[in-house]
Amino acid sequence: MEQVKDLELKFLPVLPLKNMVALPKSIVPVVVGRDISIKAVEFAAKNNKEVFVSAQRSESVETPMVSDLFDVGTRAIILQIARMPNNTFKILIEGICRAQIQAEQPGDGFLGVLVKDIDAGIIQDSAKNNALWRTLYEDFKEYISLNEKISPDLLALFKGPQDLDYLTDTIAVQLPLNFLQRQDVLNLIDLEERAIHLSVLLKKEIEVxxxxxKIKKRVQRQIDKNQKDYYLNEQMRAIQRELGKNDFQQEIDALRKQLKKTKISKEAYEKVESELKRLESMTPTSPEAAVSRNYVDWLLNLPWENTTSDNVTIEEAEKLLDNSHAGMKKPKERIIEFLAAKKFAGNELKRSPIICLAGPPGVGKTSLALSIAQALGRKLVRISLGGMRDEAEIRGHRRTYIGAMPGKIIQAMKKAEVLNPVIVLDEIDKMAMDFRGDPASALLEVLDPEQNHAFSDYFLEVDYDLSNVMFITTANVVDNVPYPLLDRMEIIGLNGYTSAEKLKIAQDFLVPKLLKEHALKPEQFIVCEKILSRVIEEYTKEAGVRQLERVIAKLVRKAIQSLLKDKNLKIINITDENISSWLGRAKFKEPDRSKLKDIGRVTGLAWTEVGGDVLDIEVVTLKGKGALTLTGQLGEVMQESAQAAMTYIRSRAKDLGLKPDFYSELDIHIHVPEGAIPKDGPSAGITIGTAIASALTGISVVKAIAMTGEITLQGRVLPVGGLKEKLLAASRLGIKKVIVSKENEDDIKEFEKELNGSLEIFYAENMDEVLKNSFMQDPFEKAKKDLKANKTKNKKIKNKSKKKVSKNKKKKK
Known part of the structure; x- marks a missing residue:
């Protein structure tokens, strides 16, 4: 092989590159941004456009020196220069030949060097040259055939073995070499070594x-196999259709027949037909087929036209309701009204009422709803809303979710199998909300007669008519129900039962029911009215009858235990001794109010979630400096009522016979017993005022009297709520007389008959009337008499003192 020839030295500007090597025979785009590079390009552009291109040894050097560059680089010519907006150049350079730095010769603001071209020469051994040429050429040809990015036309550039140098550099340009590998190829000046080195690299790339x-073909074969399987499956389906053995297709055909028989809405019909067409193009075992089949089943199995006829007569409905529940006049009247209107209007009356039964626990709200369904001859489905906090429970889940299904409303309709059932939404006041949505908001559409004819469930994706459904909701406290939802319902209050009603329920319903459950005959278990009344008064304290049922059930179990112990015993007659022995001491026995102090103590009436109750308010006056103390865990409203009552008493101090400045010499302590229980509300206002007046005047309060009403600064008595529960509690606890606001008279007239005349009710307009009717002695008349007596007494004392003075004068004379 010939030696490398020294050519003449040339001065060229240097273009340093980062992580990039420009090889001979290659055309490379370069972005020029550094000052030394820009000035080098500008110098070259003014001269012969030639530059010396060399890679930096380290890319971190921003302003390289000649020592920072590789000695061997490429002499290149600039083919194109484009100036960029940010004062940089984008140039296109073509490598001409290898060159080596001989000396540094700085230019004007750029690196300049003296370089000499390096000629690789030729391989003297022509056989070796030809062999290397042929090997590289064939390998490169195979590489081009495997690499779609390189055009086969590139091979036409090489004429024969004499182009071995050109071939090696071209191969180096086309191979995906990294920075150091390219520099190594550039450093290989010896043609034979370069050809062998590139042959090795080319072989490795061909293997890759x-x-x-191979991997691509394997993947393609798998794809082809899937396509083949699909094709064969389609053929099998065709064969099975011909033989009549295609179960899946038979199922689809059966669904299509069912679709034609079912009178569903046009929108639902189109949806089902579309899903059936999709099903036909799916494999039976695919997950999508299961989802589509489930969706079609739901649409086809929902009631779209089936209804139950309201064929029960009004008389039969009234009898059924009366036999199943005692009392409850209002809800019974409302159901009979609807039944009468339905029978009169027929199909013209399409809307069903939306009723909310509100009342304390245990009064029979849910069981009344069942009786309503029976009275109307309709099917009943109950949905419990207590603790529900996910909107999807009402509206369903979208079909994109795994395991999606419709909401509770649509599920209830499928269960009912008719278009006009009675759906009971139990505990509507117990719903909650969180990040998953607000179910109360979702119910707005369900319970709105203007919207529920086109209820939208996320799963069904079609409108469904709920206008024929009678919705009955139940709640303990309607204050917990959002107002927009409450506004859509007709509220019917179910108040607590009177003792007489509880006695009737126990005799007619609870005792027969429990005897039947425990397989006892009526003649084996005898309990009289007196015993039941004692159980109601002393062992239960509730608005409903749940606790009463549990107590009677305990008596039944004790009776069975006695029958099993004594085989000769055939009948159990419940006596007072049995009650005391089996149930223990009385739990709710009221104190004898006739023994309680009457001055400064007044009985008030209170409303609770489980019915009415009474509370005693006690007032004591002490020598002090005018402090007003309130105890008994009173709320802000109740404390304000006490302050208003105190202000009223101070304004009437003279009329009540009190000193005008009595409050500055006395401390007044107001206490409401059962301090562990929070109390609030304005209805204790007149009770507190009466107790303060009694304590200050020393006049006793009438025994067995209770009162409720809000007080104002001027002494007016304002109306309050919960009167039925309060008066029932007063009647139950032996109160004989009740004072309420005159404005509550119409409210009380609605249920006055239920009190059975056990209470004397006085309607007061102002506090003067309250005090006159609650004190043993009229405080205003007493104050007048005391004032008159004081005047007479003072007059006598004055006259006596005058006589005494006149006698003394006579003695002096």
Whole structure:
């Protein structure tokens, strides 16, 4: 092989590159941004456009020196220069030949060097030259055939073995070499060594491409197999259709027949037909087929036209309701009204009422709803809303979710199998909300007669008519129900039962029911009215009858235990001794109010979630400096009522016979017993005022009297709520007389008959009337008499003192 020839030295500007090597025979785009590079390009552009291109040894050097560059680089010519907006150049350079730095010769603001071209020479051994040429050429040809990115036309550039140098540099340009590998190829000046080195690199790259091709073919074969399987499955389906053995297709055909028989809405019909067409193009075992089949089943199995006829007569409905529940006049009247209107209007009346039964626990709200369904001859489905906090429970889940299904409303309709059932939404006041949505908001559409004819469930994706459904909701406290939802319902209050009603329920319903459950005959278990009344008064304290049922059930179990112990015993007659022995001491026995102090103590009436109750308010006056103390865990409203009552008493101090400045010499302590229980509300206002007046005047309060009403600064008595529960509690606890606001008279007239005349009710307009009717002695008349007596007494004392003075004068004379 010939030696490398020294050519003449040339001065060239240097273009340093980062992580990039420009090889001979290559055309490379370069972005020029550094000052030394820009000035080098500008110098070259003014001269012969030639530059010396060399790679930096380290990319971190921003302003390289000649020592920072590789000695061997490429002499290149600038083919194109484009100036960029940010004062940089984008140039296109073509490598001409290898060159080596001989000396540094700085230019004007750029690196300049003296370089000499390096000629690789030729391989003297022509056989070796030809062999290397042929090997590289064939390998490169195979590489081009495997690499779709390189055009086969490139091979036409090489004429024969004399182009070995050109071939090696071209191969180096086309191979995906990294920075150091390219620099190594550039450093290989000896043509033979370079050709062998590139042959090795080319072989490795061919192996990589062959392996990639094998992987690609394997993937393609798998795809082809899936397509083949699909094709064969389609053929099998065709064969099975011909033989009549295609179960899946038979199922689809059966669904299509069912669709034609079912009178569903046009929108639902189109939806089902579309899903059936999709099903036909799916494999039976695919997950999508199961989802579509489930969706079609739901649409086809919902009631779209089936209804139950309201064929029960009004008389039969009234009898059924009366036999199943005692009392409850209002809800019974409302159901009979609807039944009468339905029978009169027929199909013209399409809307069903939306009723909310509100009342304390245990009064029979849910069981009344069942009786309503029976009275109307309709099917009943109950949905419990207590603790529900996910909107999807009402509206359903979208079909994109795994395991999606419709909401509770649509599920209830499928269960009912008719278009006009009675759906009971139990505990509507117990719903909650969180990040998953607000179910109360979702119910707005369900319970709105203007919207529920086109209820939208996320799963069904079609409108469904709920206008024929009678919705009955139940709640303990309607204050917990959002107002927009409450506004859509007709509220019917179910108040607590009177003792007489509880006695009737126990005799007619609870005792027969429990005897039947425990397989006892009526003649084996005898309990009289007196015993039941004692159980109601002393062992239960509730608005409903749940606790009463549990107590009677305990008596039944004790009776069975006695029958099993004594085989000769055939009948159990419940006596007072049995009650005391089996149930223990009385739990709710009221104190004898006749023994309680009457001055400064007044009985008030209170409303609770489980019915009415009474509370005693006690007032004591002490020598002090005018402090007003309130105890008994009173709320802000109740404390303000006490302050208003105190202000009223101070304004009437003279009329009540009190000193005008009595409050500055006395401390007044107001206490409401059962301090562990929070109390609030304005209805204790007149009770507190009466107790303060009694304590200050020393006049006793009438025994067995209770009162409720809000007080104002001027002494007016304002109306309050919860009167039925309060008066029932007063009647139950032996109160004989009740004072309420005159404005509550119409409210009380609605249920006055239920009190059975056990209470004397006085309607007061102002506090003067309250005090006159609650004190043993009229405080205003007493104050007048005391004032008159004081005047007479003072007059006598004055006259006596005058006589005494006149006698003394006579003695002096």
């Amino acid at each position: 491409l062959l392996t990639a091709q």
